[in-house]
Amino acid sequence: MPFLTRLFVKTALVYFIAALLAGLLVAARPVLALPSIVAALTPVYFHLLMVGWVTQLILGVAHWMFPKFSREEPRGHDWLTWTIFILLNGGLLLRVFAEPIRTVNTDPLWGWLLALSALLQWLAAMAFVANVWPRVRGH
Amino acid sequence: MPKPSIWFLRSALIHLALGFTFGGLLLWNKGIPIHPLMWRLLPAHMEFLLVGWTVQLALGVAYWILPRFYTQRGDVRPVWLAFALINCGVWLAGMGATLAAPGWVILAGRLCEAGAAGAFAVNAWPRVKPMAQEASHLR
Numbered sequence: 001m002p003f004l005t006r007l008f009v010k011t012a013l014v015y016f017i018a019a020l021l022a023g024l025l026v027a028a029r030p031v032l033a034l035p036s037i038v039a040a041l042t043p044v045y046f047h048l049l050m051v052g053w054v055t056q057l058i059l060g061v062a063h064w065m066f067p068k069f070s071r072e073e074p075r076g077h078d079w080l081t082w083t084i085f086i087l088l089n090g091g092l093l094l095r096v097f098a099e100p101i102r103t104v105n106t107d108p109l110w111g112w113l114l115a116l117s118a119l120l121q122w123l124a125a126m127a128f129v130a131n132v133w134p135r136v137r138g139h
Numbered sequence: 140m141p142k143p144s145i146w147f148l149r150s151a152l153i154h155l156a157l158g159f160t161f162g163g164l165l166l167w168n169k170g171i172p173i174h175p176l177m178w179r180l181l182p183a184h185m186e187f188l189l190v191g192w193t194v195q196l197a198l199g200v201a202y203w204i205l206p207r208f209y210t211q212r213g214d215v216r217p218v219w220l221a222f223a224l225i226n227c228g229v230w231l232a233g234m235g236a237t238l239a240a241p242g243w244v245i246l247a248g249r250l251c252e253a254g255a256a257g258a259f260a261v262n263a264w265p266r267v268k269p270m271a272q273e274a275s276h277l278r
């Protein structure tokens with residue numbers, strides 16, 4: 001298993017645990033009368049699961065298993081895969097903090113950080129599609 | 140990679156790109172409001188990423204890697220039907236809701252998606268079996 005795949009898959013596993021813990025917190029809020037910021041974790045919970053875990057796992061396994069790109073670069077451009085990893089995780093982590101904090105802090109900085117998070121995750125998806133597209137083909 | 144898998148996976152990648160674009164606009168709009176109408180993108184965002192990306196990717200990979208009958212992957216016609224139905228379904232249900240189309244459009248979309256599941260199962264069901272080697276070992 002290539003290093004970048006291990007990195008994607010292990011990071012995905014961490015998000016998997018984090019997502020379910022976030023879901024646990026959301027469910028515990030009404031029962032334990034937790035502060036309202038916890039309710040704002042609902043979209044964070046869902047996207048930790050679907051972006052951090054499911055999509056990231058797919059990205060890592062696709063990097064490993066899809067047909068070779070070329071003899072010299074069998075898995076496409078590694079620098080681009082590193083960039084995708086950094087953009088996706090940078091963007092998602094920004095969302096994890098900025099989305100709930102925005103609901104209790106009116107500083108516009110948090111809104112801008114959320115917009116930046118959107119841009120980073122979007123760039124990650126575009127770079128992944130560009131990198132993997134030529135590998136989706138017959139052997 | 141067989142031809143139907145190439146089509147499923149390329150379509151999944153297109154839905155990933157579109158779904159993240161809608162998600163990026165939604166998240167940006169949440170941080171730095173652009174226009175209240177942006178929220179209308181939410182149903183298309185959900186449908187494109189849950190079904191158009193994640194589910195479609197699973198179908199493409201399953202058709203590729205499930206055990207074969209010697210070298211054959213069974214009758215390919217229901218697989219092409221599943222491809223057509225899932226893509227029509229995602230657009231009818233996702234864009235239908237986003238464009239505030241009448242309820243029957245969304246219903247038709249969901250019907251297509253259910254049909255895609257059935258058609259795909261027709262091909263996949265008999266392929267869920269022991270590999271030739273394992274089968275001879277079991278005998």
Ligand code: HEM
Pocket residue numbers: 042043046047050051055117118119121122159161162163164165166167169181184185188189192193
């Ligand atoms: C595979 C990836 C993704 C899936 C399956 C997904 C799915 C969903 C679903 C089902 C919802 C509705 C949740 C609810 O109503 O509680 C949602 C909401 C949303 N998604 Fe995603 N999403 C994905 C990725 C993204 C990405 C990458 C972004 C941004 C860059 C994004 C931005 C949003 C926003 C802003 C909302 C609305 C949250 C709110 O209610 O305030 N999503 N998504």
